[in-house]
Amino acid sequence: MKLDLSYYQKNDVVSLAKDLIGKVICTYINEQFTSGIIIETEAYAGTTDRACHAYNGKRTLRNEVMYHDGGKAYIYLCYGIHYLFNVVTNIAGIPEAVLIRGIYPLEGLEVILKRRNIENFHFHLAFGPGKVTQALGITILQNGIDLSQNTIWIENRGFFIPSEVIQVGQRIGVAYAKEDAFLPYRFWVEPKICSEYLKNCYKSIIGGKKANE
């Protein structure tokens, strides 16, 4: 169920970014369990990617964990306000990562609503990278943690997202990366579409059948 470290240590960050769509990210933070289906990701492809924090081999205190073995959390503060959560991929020395940009809340909705300071559920509740970390309770305190432990981890629950509903496009907010800003490294499923597939999964669970594996 829980993805192990070998999953993250593969050598194709773009494929991993797409494969993470439909997986379930879980957190146990401040004694509270919350989770959501990953519905938006972006790949950041190491030292040759102008949009990547490790472009041209840049290595600082902030991005140090990108240079570690895959399967760790790379978290940083963006625009002085929002924490952004990345999964480090590949092996030590090759600084690649997947930014988790959107989730569809699955468990702990009450906690998520409280953390987001929102009254009622709506589709875009955690669609956007700053909303994801707020919903899941992630801050800079979790930077560098190991995703095979029990604070932040990702599971395969067998939710099947058909390839035809996964959209592909340019990454958001990286105009400074010049030509690399046009690379098709962003993957997403509209939250409303995701909810339709969720209904199907729940139906099959209720019917005594396991969700698609």
Add this chain to the structure above:
DNA sequence: CGTACGATCTGCT
């Protein structure tokens, strides 16, 4: 040491 700038979100128009 000083300054510029974000892998964004919200609320108001």
Add this chain to the structure above:
DNA sequence: GCAGATCGTACGA
């Protein structure tokens, strides 16, 4: 649709 919030990091002097 747009401006304002807000602060750590990076980088040059």
